[in-house]
Amino acid sequence: MQTPVEPAIDVKVDSFELVEGTSLWKDAWRRLLKNKLAVASAIVLSIVLVAVIIGPLISPYTYDQTNPDAVYMPPSAAHWFGTDQLGRDILVRTLVGGRISLLVGAVASIVSLVIGVSYGAISGYIGGKTDEVMMRIVDILYSLPDIFLIIVLLAFFSKDLIILFAMLGAISWLTMARIVRGQVLSLKNREFVEAARSIGVSTPQIIFRHLVPNALGPVIVYTTLTIPSVMLTEAFLSFLGLGVQPPLSSWGTLVQEGVGAISVYPWHLIFPGTMMAGTLFCLNFLGDGLRDALDPQSRAD
């Protein structure tokens, strides 16, 4: 191996700025910070996240601790959100329910990131018949009435949380696979991919090192929009009594319980409902902010 040290020719400076390198990520980050709504949403979401994680740990109550002497108590210093028909503390039940709801969102987004991104990228890059077969599989899964399927499965097997998580995960990666495939299709003929191939980079490395990072913008945006939609599906199923089973709570079950008592004990609905709506709002605002930050050309203004 030769190790030439001196420059081959006089250094002729074409042009170069002495500015500290800003990556596309840093640019996006800067734009995101300028978006007040997104920043506020991020702050609220982090507070919610911290609260649902440590709240139940430091609360004097547990989510399934009943108290026959304090049934349907209105909000007070002892029970900030009041209590329900069994005297359980609604605050702690809301926080525990938040854990389940956010976990559902997290599982779905991880599944869609891992399976959806890999599936779409492989399908798009390899192309041809492989792509054809892989995408028809997605089409078939797409065309299944997923909500019915989940309901049938939950009713048929057991109302097990694992099944709920697995099913929500299984439907969440389909759109992601399509999005990533589309991105990869438009990227794979770019010259830098050919250049990477010309230096002997292997196919998996081209897909995961060169193509996927270039598709991350839409992936991140879509993920932030997947989380609320999956959370909503979970809430919907729990509301129907198919999701999380008592005494465990989720936002869906809490809202369902609250609806029954709405005229007399409104706090039973208002607190968990507000919590859920607020979190979904924030996730959507943050998703919007991320889209604007990562893809400035798509901004309407």
Next chain:
Amino acid sequence: MTNPLLSVRNLQTSFYTRDGEVKAVDNISFDLEPGETLGIVGESGSGKSVTSLSIMGLIPTPPGKIKGGQVLFGGQDLLQITDEQMRKIRGKRVAMIFQDPMTSLNPFLRISRQITEISELHLNLTSKQSRTRAIEMLELVGIPDAPNRIDSYPHQFSGGMRQRVMIAMALSCDPQLLIADEPTTALDVTIQAQILELIKDLKARLGTSVILITHDLGVVAGMTDRLGVMYAGRMIEYGPTDTVFAHPAHPYTQGLLRSVPDPYEEVEELYQIPGLPPDLSALPPGCPFGPRCPEVVAKCQTQPEFVSVGTDHKSACWLNAVSTVQERKEIERD
């Protein structure tokens, strides 16, 4: 002609499109000696790039397909080996630089990541060693302040600088052969000169053989030892650069040389070859240049052989075989 580094024999590459088979490269052969520079010139669509991609094994299949021939590199036929073996050769023994440096670097990865990728891949260096190597290479290609610049992103470099980075990448495993596919087309003239000077200099220092693909005859004249002229997927003239410039044997080469502006001569209008390059999916029978050739004769209805017209100098034209008036009359009659 003892032991050529690269020997392309009767290479045929076709693309299968809706309009039928397009013979992008049709039966071309050439040799490249170690340390030599071969220039390949021709109009757009004459098969220059497809030739180089065929050598690299980068023809997209489908729709492309290498139908026949051999690409002997160091005695090994690159068309017969597995993808896995080919990947070990790409980048390590044969490297390539592309036309547009603006798009051939990954915009999302730092330069350091992209340069070290190749040496980690082929030289088994640790990440620290390959980083040192990458800085050395950047210094070699004349990037100022390389230790700091290495962590920049591609968009922080100008076009010329990016092409230097590409060259640094291509050369970092000391390849025996460098294929430069129109390396300066996307750059402005002064940068063009710098980049060509750089390639020439590095070639001399590292002993790399170079295939330079271009449509700029001026570039070829100053850089190459041999010259191949391509037209409609065929090689129509091949020989030492000086000979081809001094005594072009094929009417197409003569036309090309006539259309280069001469700064010492005042002309009203620059010569141009009449007509358009042919549609490769519907080539006329016989000589592909026939319909545009100023000296076309009846015999041109049949495909001319690629024959020797001098020392090391070959051409595919019926007129080459003619030395007497009598013979010329004969081919005109045919």
